[in-house]
Amino acid sequence: MSKKQDAFYFDNFxxxxxxxxxxxxxxxxxxxxxxxxxxxQWLDKIHQIEHEADxxxxxxxxxxxxxxITPIDREDIVALSHxxxxxxxxxxxxxxxxxxxxxxxxxxxxxxxxxxxxxCCEEVCKLLQEFSDFKHSRNLKESIIRINxxxxxxxxxxxxxxxxxxxxxKDTLHIIAWREIYDYLEKCxxxxxxxxxxxxxxxxxxx
Numbered sequence: 226m227s228k229k230q231d232a233f234y235f236d237n238f239x240x241x242x243x244x245x246x247x248x249x250x251x252x253x254x255x256x257x258x259x260x261x262x263x264x265x266q267w268l269d270k271i272h273q274i275e276h277e278a279d280x281x282x283x284x285x286x287x288x289x290x291x292x293x294i295t296p297i298d299r300e301d302i303v304a305l306s307h308x309x310x311x312x313x314x315x316x317x318x319x320x321x322x323x324x325x326x327x328x329x330x331x332x333x334x335x336x337x338x339x340x341x342x343x344x345c346c347e348e349v350c351k352l353l354q355e356f357s358d359f360k361h362s363r364n365l366k367e368s369i370i371r372i373n374x375x376x377x378x379x380x381x382x383x384x385x386x387x388x389x390x391x392x393x394x395k396d397t398l399h400i401i402a403w404r405e406i407y408d409y410l411e412k413c414x415x416x417x418x419x420x421x422x423x424x425x426x427x428x429x430x431x432x
Contacts, residue, residue: 231296235357237285238309242353242420244278245312246346249413252320253339259331268324271317278313282306297427305423309353312346312416319409326402334386335403338410341379345417348372352424359428372421379414383407 248271255267285306289299319339323331352368359365386407394400 239353241281241309242350248274248316249343249346256331275317282310308419308423315413315416322405338382342413345375369421376414376418383411
């Protein structure tokens with residue numbers, strides 16, 4: 226198989242991860258300058274990013290189905306593509322929860338948790354930029370460890386945010402809304418870790 230044909234798969238992984246980063250940074254911009262009246266238009270913009278990521282995933286799936294030889298196992302390509310797409314999906318789900326719950330203002334803990342998610346997304350991008358050289362790269366293991374560490378930080382932030390929510394908030398509807406939002410923010414970090422796990426699996430199978 227030619228290097229050009231191989232590159233399609235790895236470039237697609239990276240491009241989809243970059244979509245997740247775009248979505249995460251867009252969400253950060255929305256939350257840091259939050260205006261309830263602007264939520265609907267921002268939801269459309271984040272959905273557009275998610276749609277573009279889906280298109281890339283479908284292009285990859287179509288290529289895999291027709292390819293005679295692939296650089297790594299077909300099952301691993303499809304599973305990893307799905308995991309990367311899940312990151313963007315979960316980021317969109319955060320914003321959907323903000324929209325459907327008509328949240329009037331943003332809690333500071335949510336921005337702090339989102340900042341960890343952004344770090345996770347950026348590290349996933351670095352990981353996938355190196356992935357094509359997985360047989361020789363010395364940086365992949367470091368990125369995987371970094372993503373795992375960030376996911377643990379997100380878990381701790383999730384617990385402390387939930388504690389603060391139930392200690393400080395008196396409005397039951399607000400508690401229900403923010404429990405959902407925090408839950409999906411934590412799922413964003415989990416999704417990033419799943420990508421790292423998928424890359425690690427490929428490395429182990431091909432070493």
